Amino acid sequence: MNTTPPNLPSQPPVNGGSASASGTSPTFSPLYQQIKALITQSLQAGEWKPGELIPSEVDLATRFKVSQGTVRKAIDELAAENLVVRRQGKGTFVATHHEARAQFRFLRLMPDAGEPHSADNKILDVKRLRAPSEVARILDIKAGDSVVCIKRVQSFDGAATIVEEIWLPGSIFKGLTAERLSEYKGPMYGLFESEFGTRMIRASEKIRAVAADEATAQLLGTVTGTPLLSVERTSYTYGDKPVEVRRSLYLTDRHHYQNELS
Structure with a gap:
């Protein structure tokens, strides 16, 4: 042969x-x-x-x-x-993001007690903007190109736990609205996969400890200065193309960040 x-x-x-x-x-x-x-x-x-x-x-x-x-x-x-x-x-x-096993692959925030389960999402805002220079650099697009910016709060068992700001290339995510995100019941990455033809393959994260500012503390139902875990993620699709910048603030009084090293 x-x-x-x-x-x-x-x-x-x-x-x-x-x-x-x-x-x-x-x-x-x-x-x-x-x-x-x-x-x-x-x-x-x-x-x-x-x-x-x-x-x-x-x-x-x-x-x-x-x-x-x-x-x-x-x-x-x-x-x-x-x-x-x-x-x-x-x-x-x-592989698909609609599988139950995939829904926690990109979320490493685990409850201190009980089994991990999906969060309830509250969409605060969805805007189409010109890309700030730093976001454009990470997404490998030009500063000023169209991007979609999503702001949301994720809650577990009724307790607000995550505040997120998500940046997506506008050229890929045309038609993405707050209404569509709010009515969709599956994982956000499942929506991106099925309706926008974009599958998240891998991600890199930067993690640091920060203190909650007044606006974030109000969204999380805590006090200004509360310790939070800041996670900045860049997600990639096929060809190692960056297609998402996600900045998350985690309240960890009942959760912890878990990763497995091998």
């Missing part, structure tokens, strides 16, 4: 260039990573929608003219990155 399937995208050397002046040889991606890139391209292009079954390993091996083991290794990595979900006896499905 040929070790290189036809029609694979050319893979640049690691760190982006050809052999360096020092004489080191260029390094190319392993075959399974090339297959992973092809499958990811199909996901990005919408060939298989969120929640849909993708072709079997045998079918994909035939399609790309590689071994089933190569495809399996590629899908293993995609599953580890939460892009697909394996279901015993059923096959491999495109």
Whole structure:
């Protein structure tokens, strides 16, 4: 069997260039990573929608003219990155934010007692604005380009716990309104996925301790100066494209931030 399937995208050397002046040889991606890139391209292009079954390993091996083991290794990595979900006896499905397991993947605020559950959302404001320079820089758009700014409060068991400011590229989220957000009953990322064709793949966060200002304290039903956890998140879709800046303030008198390191 040929070790290189036809029609694979050319893979640049690691760190982006050809052999360096020092004489080191260029390094190319392993075959399974090339297959992973092809499958990811199909996901990005919408060939298989969120929640849909993708072709079997045998079918994909035939399609790309590689071994089933190569495809399996590629899908293993995609599953580890939460892009697909394996279901015993059923096959491999495109991951979706509508799954219960996905709803807490991007929210690490856990209750001190009891099981984690979805928050009640109160939309305070939705505006279409010109992007401030800092937001534009993070979203990789031009300062002054259209952005949607959402402000909301999330409550658990009737207690206001999170105040959020969310910035989204206006070119992607046309038609997003306060009314649509308020009437939608599922997770916000599920709405972005199903109605705006934008799936959050990964996120990076910066976390620090801050003191509540007067306006935030009022929204959270606490007093000015109360310690809060400030979380600034940048979320990315396929191709590592930034599509969200989210600034959250967490009240942690009954919750804690939980992360698992491996």
